[in-house]
Amino acid sequence: MIIETNGLKGTKTDFAHLEEVTHKLGFVRWQWEYTRATYDFKIEDKANKEEYFLRVNTRTESGKLESPYAILRVEDAYIGRATFPHGLDYESPIPDAIMNTAKQKLAQLQQQLAE
Numbered sequence: 001m002i003i004e005t006n007g008l009k010g011t012k013t014d015f016a017h018l019e020e021v022t023h024k025l026g027f028v029r030w031q032w033e034y035t036r037a038t039y040d041f042k043i044e045d046k047a048n049k050e051e052y053f054l055r056v057n058t059r060t061e062s063g064k065l066e067s068p069y070a071i072l073r074v075e076d077a078y079i080g081r082a083t084f085p086h087g088l089d090y091e092s093p094i095p096d097a098i099m100n101t102a103k104q105k106l107a108q109l110q111q112q113l114a115e
Helices: 015-025 096-114
Strands: 012-014 028-032 036-045 050-062 071-082
Touching (some): 015 096
C-alpha cells in the first residue's frame, strides 16, 4: 500500500545526510545499486504477532550511491505485512495503530531531512 505523504515525496538530499537521518530514525538501507536505494523501518504488531515494513524508495539525481555527495530524490513510501518465508504483502489491510506509527515516522523523516 502506497502511503500518500505531504511533502516527503520529491525531497532531495545528499546521500550522507540521508544516511545519517534514516539511521538515527531506525531505518535500514536494505536494497541498493548505483542509482537507487530502499530504506526499511520494521513495525511490530505484538498483539497479532505480525511484522510490517515501512519502505521508502530513493533515486539518485546526480552522482552514484555510496558517494556522500550524491544527490538523492525521495520517491514513494509504502507499507506491507511480512510473509513467510520472505516477502511483503502490500494488499493486506494495515491496522490503524501500525499505519499511525508509519505516518509519524514519515513525518519525522520529512522534518529531519528539511533541517
